[in-house]
Amino acid sequence: MPDLERYAALDLGSNSFHLLLAEFRDQRMVRLHTDRSMVRLAEGLDEERNLAPAIAERALAALHRFRPVLTELPTDHIRCVGTNTLRTAANADGFLESAESILGVPIEIISGIEEARLIYSGAMAAADGPPRLRCIVDIGGGSTELVRGREVPHRLQSLYMGCVSFSKRFFADGILSTNTVNHFERARRAARAELQELQHLAENAEVVGCSGTVKAVARVLNGGELSAIKREDIDKLAEQVAGARHIADLKLPDLDEERHPVFAAGLAILHAIFCELDIQSMQVSPYAIREGIVHDLAGRLHGGDRRADTVATLMHDGKVDAAQARRVGDTALDLLNKLRPDTPADQRQRLRWAAQLHQIGLALSHSNFRKLGAYMVEQSDLAGFSKNEQEHIAHLVRNQRGRIKPRREHYGFRPNPDLLLCLRLACIVHRDHTDRAVNDLELKARDDRYRLRIPQEWLEKNPAIEDLLYQEVDHWQSQPLMLKLDAV
Structure with a gap:
């Protein structure tokens, strides 16, 4: 079996850290290597939920031991999850930054419900x-x-x-x-x-x-x-x-x-x-959570991503207009390809999910649908998603139009303005729920600004969109990268 079918799961638990290296043979998971370090991370939380430096160092030492097992694997074949203590630690950012630099892969903080789902998946595998x-x-x-x-x-x-x-x-x-x-x-x-x-x-x-x-x-x-x-x-x-x-x-x-x-x-x-x-x-x-993580990883890479099922359920329950979600998603990704053709696959997928869910709040309120939709995405227990993924998608949903609301950046949350711009422009292009091609539009990024070039003929055919685009230019004036619109 080639290494491409090998997967690694890391469980950064409150009592112990576990590593599992496994591969699939004839659709059956085989454990190749396991390791455990009893770090008792929860022992290091004080009354204010701060993680003690000595406990953090003990935990980082364990990750140094795990690191060699991961070096030969593609990063998308590795999933590292943090559970209860890392969910609650007030000063987790510094630890996570050090831990990720050691492991070379992101650490996903997951909810208790997502932890339960992965445990169930692992137990069922046995x-x-x-x-x-x-x-x-x-x-x-x-x-x-x-x-x-x-x-x-x-x-x-x-x-x-x-x-x-x-x-x-x-x-x-x-x-x-x-x-x-x-x-x-x-x-x-x-x-x-x-x-x-x-x-x-x-x-x-x-x-x-x-x-x-x-x-x-x-x-x-x-x-x-x-x-x-x-x-x-x-x-x-x-x-x-x-x-x-x-x-x-x-x-x-x-x-x-x-x-x-x-x-x-x-x-x-x-x-x-x-x-x-x-x-x-x-x-x-x-078996337990680690085996569940491995099965989840294999599913993501072979057409069984649980997150896609979760989004589909949300769309159904929220009575989302699937045709409009498709329009906005397709156009947003077309614009992203023009802007940053080398955007990683996970960022592209995040943009697609945000487009699919951008109108989910309409089932509750027309005037506050963006705020309510963002709250639903961020605060719900979404199977397959980490808390960081939910926060990023919620940020896109909240800021799909209007004034761009600032939000404190922290470790694990660095909003991508490219995704936000492409989603917002796609929402403008399809504000009237009409199919409309953007082949003639050019979108580039310079050192200090984005530049959108549109044929004058296209604008004349869509006068309402022209006004919305100039409003969009105004909304980006306060952002690190401003937006310039050129009609040619």
């Missing part, structure tokens, strides 16, 4: 037998994901509880119980409170657990094997841990030393899930 209703459980360092589905996920949940965050909250000094307070019981009750109204997720479903906490509990209960976790066994284990005085007192068989400090917190969450969802048995999956 599932045997005919499709059946399943409930997938994954306890991470900073969040816990639960998914109910059959062939596709039907319900996705991401809860703000994880083995590292609960360790900091309930077992910061390592004490499990005292004469007056049982901290393990407090942690379990807190987890059960988070699970309220989710009891139905496991109803009539096969329950499957993924990742470190579930695997650690399975090994402790089953002599080192990843066999099913039975209710009566985890009840006894939880009782044993709840009766211990200190984490250091836990002498459990087949427990990885690196997992030891967060084991009690993870067990409290897992046992709460068993109790609250009335689970009697949980199978253990060898």
